[in-house]
Amino acid sequence: MPSQSVPVPPVASAPLVPAISLRSDLTTQRSTRRVQLTPKYGSRACAVDVRYLWCGAPDAPTVIVQGGISASRDVLALDGEAAPGWWQTLVGAGQAIDLDRYRVLAIDWLTPADLSEGDAAVVSSEDQADALAALVDALGIGRVHAFVGYSYGAMAALAFAARHPYALDRLVLLAGAHRAHPLATAQRAVQRSIVRLGQDCGQPEQALALARQLAMTTYRGSDEFARRFTAAPEFRDGRFHFPVEDYLEQAGRRFVERFDVERFLALSESIDLHDITPEQVPTPATLIGFPSDRLVPLADLCELQRRLLGPATLEVVESPYGHDAALKESDRLAPLLREALM
Template identity: 40%
Template structure:
């Protein structure tokens, strides 16, 4: 990892394109407060810059488990953010960022709060207008909120598998997941609670057809578990090291606090919806498309992978992103 750099205005002559990225941490103002009135415990907004320092700025954001590492060997969207790829590091200055809170704290915050923090960071970096925001899942909600909060600061917006408000069914699932974690905390077994919540989440991220095809054999082993059970258990256990539980509770609640009036978004918007997405249903994204001022395109992405299609359908997502960024 390159050395940490505190926020300063970007010097376009400072470096050649950076493909692995470098950290840039921006101080959170002491008077910054969340919309709920809570105080954010974070000292910094943590970003990571990739690509050309003098290029048009593109911000990339994903689901609550993603973060600032978007490109390079450890990048969660390295299929798309790389030299010569859809979000070309030879052409753009690309930022990923960590959602607040960055440590294991439980605070009441919203996607609009995340957007306000990015505005603070851009101010500190001397960046007035960004070329584009590409956001998927929770990051798409944050992108929508940024475009509504600071409509003159983004030229175009691409939102994948996200809408302006949470679907009721998805809110119900997330509420159960949070109560599982809260119960586990009360019982002194927080890791098991987080793992169980992740197992339930994995079921909601994918489609029924995928599970039918992948786990057609429902035979139980001696422990009474099927191949699907073993898959979900493994995914839950892996999540223990990937996400801090109080932070997860904060971000899960934040999804359900999204309450955006999309009519305030002035930038051209490209929307991407998967018909089998149970988290951000096609109908909700179609409603969003009717309500924004300038719908550039609404692309459907048929996929077995449901909400995870933005992660799994690399070739088709890449084509959509190329079209989006090449559009005049």
């Protein structure tokens, strides 16, 4: 029977850690492999170049790690790279997802542009799962020890388990469910409308930055904003500027520097097209949810836990960081991840 764990009490978040230098006996592949798949919204098979990172202890079990739509294959930075990976505090030698014990596999998300040999104009979470399954086969992995997915990555993990259960031992799902919540879909639909309006007006990058600003208000919790932005507004450039505006504008500028409009539109839409039947997922699962998450309400994870075919445990972690808690609460997630991977 599915079980539910008690909430984990709050503690301080772990600081960012620098890029690691891999031991000489750990292996790293950062490459591209061509695989075949038939897109969900296409009528024929096509060849796809999958960009991946595969690193860790040689001959160790492989753990797939995938994040949100803005995450890349660079889960961690390697050998002194300047920028840390997006989950640097949890993936690495001696970390919760320990490269001394596992090999981590991650890909860059596919977009319709990657499916150009076919006739699909849309990419689905099932396409991402099929690309990963084909990559697992091409690399000779055989069976994956675990698929750890956060946000859109959790959606792809569910699709993987539903479509390729023979290739997977366990699921670890953080802040992701079997379908998008309608309110979250509404918020993303407005963001996509902003971007399309910007395209029509010849200002796509400005529109993308604005859409990202709106998205940031859904990623974080109300308590964090209430504590963080208490200062009075400043009058400059002919109007009042509120402290939260400066934060949002910076987030928008940084996003535009590393993301393009078409990629955003495709992957945002892919989230809202996601719909997996939990009763078709036999893989044992650990679900991790955050009560402050307004994009993936805890009620959706409770429903997912109840409906999954395989055994499932739900861990509830109190955090002020909302959907981004999976990126901020490293100290509290580490023991949960270690246990889930055992």
